[in-house]
Amino acid sequence: MLKKGLTGFQIKLIALFLMIFDHVYYFFAFNDKVPLWFKWIGRSVAPIFIFMVVEGFIHTRNRTKYMTRLYIGSLVMTFGNQWITEWFQRNDNVALMANIFATLFLITVYLTIIEYLGKGIKERRIMPVVLGILGLVLPIALGIFMMMNLHIPGMIHAIFLLPTPMFVEGGPVFIALGILFYLTHDKKILQLILYALVSIALIPWQNFSLQGLFYDNFQWLMIGALPLLALYNGQRGKGMKYLFYVFYPVHIYGLYILSTLFV
Template structure:
């Protein structure tokens, strides 16, 4: 499978996943959500491949950042226009996670280059790139204490941090593993699978818990797609994901709010 085919599969399964998220009260089956567990890893995988192959990495990172910022703003505005009676807002923003993955890839690369070449500028730049997102998390928390939820959301939107992004530090770490072990796909898949299945360790291994309470471990099945990847880009539809991702989420949110208000 090429990158385009992986993205199309991701888009289809993502749509089912978000149908469950926004319409589960209407009876959408939970297995839609099970299928959706493989989506974020697939997009993380295609994002690191895109970063590796792009001719302009700064432009690639900027595109993810702008998308993250715009969606953070949309996540604030849309619920202000129409709200759900149950108080649910829009929590989705995978762009910020993908952006931070590329930030930490770049930070590690700069640190490695600076160390071996003795270039202190690269070392400093790498350190700054690695520290700023973490510092942003503490600044956002302080902002919440001083200015409330609006200050927290504004700071997190402008400076995404690993503590509040979708998937958190675990998904960022997974993205780094995907990138730096991309030349050893078997090892990468083995480590990824171990991380996925380790989510089963805490708590009792009951059917109720494994399939209906804590089923994030199901993301292990995305490893199949990693192994099927042929290293090719495939058809180029650069902005399909950037447009479809926020578009379908806001559509589902607004539609669910309208149906609940009737």
């Protein structure tokens, strides 16, 4: 029975539409003809997909396959970014670094560890608790190690092959956001309140001004995703589970290649 509100599929379609605006600005802002509000509305996209990947992680029947798809997606983007920029070069400093798959994959890794840790605490078993805590710390420690040893041959490749909080798109903030969505999964009001507070916390309070709010640091505009998250009715909706996996790289590479014709 169809519930009121929006299904996961409908929310994803809206996010895909908004994502186009965000990436059009990123690749074509050089000509000063793309309005900045394209970037503003794009701030909601990543949080929406983080929310939906947490929902997918919770409800999927095979988490191993789910996580594997995300990791394969991150590898496709890693090698795709390298190859596309070699074949189609721009004359400015715009880099092709988009890879939200790595962020989403790392979120599912953390959720797996948190579940394992939670089970250990519930069962009062010391070893799972210790291993769980180590699992939470390891990606951070690995990222710090990579950051301190960038001079080592091959380390750059390791950064992209082994996602860590410091080197994925959105960094620790997006990872923490995924964990927040997971921990408040069955507490909708609390989830929305905490999401709003996280968004507000990203406002540049120290140098508060309209310039700072809308031109210098406007990641807080991800609060625009709040209505969509509130309208989510808990239903998956239509299938097409590979739509995002295909659309994301295709539209990014399409826009990038098109942009090289005008730079």
